Amino acid sequence: MAYQFVHIQTYSLKPTLVQRTKDHYNDLNQVFGEALRDQRYSRHIATPRPPQILTGFGLIAPAELRRLHDAHRAEIRETVRKKGGGSYERGLKTDAPTLYTEIHSHPITSAEYLGGSEEIIAEIETWTDRLLRDFRARMPEGLSASAVMHLDEKYVHIHVLAVNLTDPKLSANKLHVGKVAAAALRTAHGPAEALTSLPRPEPLSRPLKPKRPKPSKNRVTQARRMSHYEEQIAAWQTGCAEIERQNSEALATWTFENDRHLHKARKNKTAKNSEKAAYEAAMASFQDDYYEAVGKPCGLLRHGPRNERLSTVQYAERKAHARHIAEVEAAQRELDLSNRTKAERLEKEEKALGKQVDTLKERLQGIETENEELVRRKQKVDAKEDEIAERERAAERREQVATRKLQESEDGLETMRDMLGMVEDGRFLEMNEPDQFLHRAPKFLQQIAATEPDERSTVQKVVIRFAGLLQRVATAMGGGPDKAPPETDRGPGL
DSSP: OOBOEEEEEEEOSSOEEOTTOSSOEEOHHHHHHHHTTOGGGOTTOSSOOOOEEOOOTTOOOHHHHHHHHHHHHHHOEEEEEOTTSOEEEEEOOTTSOOEEEEEEEEEEEHHHHHTTOHHHHHHHHHHHHHHHHHHHHHSOTTOEEEEEEEOSSSEEEEEEEEEOTTSTTOOSGGGOHHHHHHHHHHHHHOOOOOOOOOOOOOOOOOOOOOOOOOOOSSHHHHHHHHHHHHHHHHHHHHHHHHHHHHHHHHHHHHHHHHHHHHHHHHHHOOSOOHHHHHHHHHHHHHHHHHIIIIITTTTOBSSOOOSOOOOHHHHHHHHHHHHHHHHHHHHHHHHHHHHHHHHHHHHHHHHHHHHHHHHHHHHHHHHHHHHHHHHHHHHHHHHHHHHHHHHHHHHHHHHHHHHHHHHHHHHHHHHHHHHHHHHHTTHHHHOOSHHHHHHHSOHHHHHHHTSOGGGOOHHHHHHHHHHHHHHHHHHHTTSSOSSOOOOOSSSOOO
């Protein structure tokens, strides 16, 4: 005949240290994950098996229980009073216990249960029915709970998870009989005298982070400023790391000294803590009631071996077993420590990479800003170049016009000199007919004749007037016709 085992505990979102351990922490996420055999939280199981989700007695699925918990917790708002007056609202603190759990273990092994014996299966079913019935009888109305059975560890055991939806803050402590008894005593008689810890050392402050330099339009100046800034950042990071190291060493030293101080104070303390006594009495009463409701009907003992009288061989076997357990636990602690060290190193590397990424982003932003400024400058330069090119083309056009006018003026003067020569040698007086004149006139004068009168330039008009003047002079001298022929579109009007 074996003895009963039932353990109750409360959990919050904030990880808490497991009693009588130095590096084992549990939280609400870990409990839900282990109950559902999430791979992340089931590494202590050699070959994890999916849990058997129990039904009946108003139980719901663990996933639904987690959804209800998270939804109700997110809606909770606390009003906090400030010391100087006033108040503000906040969400529920992460260290507030909001999940109540019970672990029930049976001395039948998982291998025996999976073997398929009808007697063993019927015994486990009876035990399961009684413990769930007792759980519902002890819990208040409106409680939401889930239960799963695990068959992948040595003994068959059941996890019961519950959320106190009837409480405004989902307080799981109000479901824990030991904590309820301690709280009632504290309310009636005030808090018990607590041991005083050593003063906690004040952590050293980190140095101020260097400010990023203002952008400069000068590339060389900007590069020099950024190089100096990066050197300052590197020195600042080194200083922060040194401060963190000193703070960690100071905290570790304080923890060691404070543990020794509290241990010595507990030894010197003669009176028992009244709250602890109330807690232990309530827990013992809970075990007694559980024995009457579950353990005794299922053939389980209330107490374990206690002070047994063992033979030499039995004592040696017990010591060997304890030594083996100690070695396994030491190996597990060493593995946990190694994993935690790796996790801390990876976290530091991740932070360092994050800082490098931030630095690169800042550099990239600076380069993009500089590129945008260069693009704006190039656009201005291109606009000025286009303006200068347009001015050069306008000047070239004006130069061409001036050159053309100059050439036309020179051709006009040359034509006028030719006509004067023709007057002097008498050829001008021989050309009485317009067609004869155009045929023998200078080329420039022929071009004038081919141009419409409204489209003739000033030089052309002057040449035409000069030709008319020569005609009138020649007529006055008696060498030409009495009247000038009528002006035609083809002739110069002579």
